[in-house]
Amino acid sequence: MLPDIPHARAMLDELLLARVEERHMHFCAKEGTLPADMPEANFLQQTDIIHGIGIGSIIGAVSGMIAGALLMMFPPEGMELRVAALLVAALCGAIFGSWASGMAAAAIPSSRLAPFRDAIKAGQVLLIIDLPLRRVAEIEELILQRHPEVNFGGMEPHIPVFP
Structure with a gap:
């Protein structure tokens, strides 16, 4: 969770410099507040x-x-x-x-995002990053060094494409 849009913009730039592709970042904010040039969480991520x-x-x-x-x-x-x-x-x-x-x-908001809904309504921004498992610790460390105000919401289990 990022405190606001300016922090989300800074995080986007820093992650791009850390070679995380924009297509692997998804921001979820209060409707109408996220700038058009920031990658928004898609329909599959926002619904169940x-x-x-x-x-x-x-x-x-x-x-x-x-x-x-x-x-x-x-x-x-x-x-x-x-x-x-x-x-x-x-x-x-x-x-x-x-x-x-x-x-x-399709009409039901994602149950995985339920713990973050109140914070999003309050103006905070949720950042979802799709990373290979080997890069998770590196990116978490980078985020904590530059943005100590960030709250980590956890990591979803690794689910392979083909079981």
């Missing part, structure tokens, strides 16, 4: 859409499997359903669940 899509796909797949199993146990007259019907039902359920849940979650 990713979490919603994940939950929706799981619930939809399970619901689809249940519906497919019921169709296999009680098939319509004259139809013989195979295991492929169960898989198709699960896939269709996952797709529909992802879509429906994602649409609902």
Whole structure:
């Protein structure tokens, strides 16, 4: 958390000098206060859409499997359903669940940003930096040396792109 916009601007410049690319920095401030030339947190970071899509796909797949199993146990007259019907039902359920849940979650502010909401409303600026794990300590030290007023909000666990 940075105290205000001028501190956020200074931090942006210092991180650029430390070779952190601008596309890896995301600022979140009270609506309408962040200058246009500062990288703002995007839609995916400000909403719970990713979490919603994940939950929706799981619930939809399970619901689809249940519906497919019921169709296999009680098939319509004259139809013989195979295991492929169960898989198709699960896939269709996952797709529909992802879509429906994602649409609902797009309107919900990110639960990960909830601890910072009051400070943002008070005029502070949240800075999110995407860094490789090997650079985290270096950048934290740089920030603490130049900006002792900064409050660290923590680090999210490392999640690989492909598990």
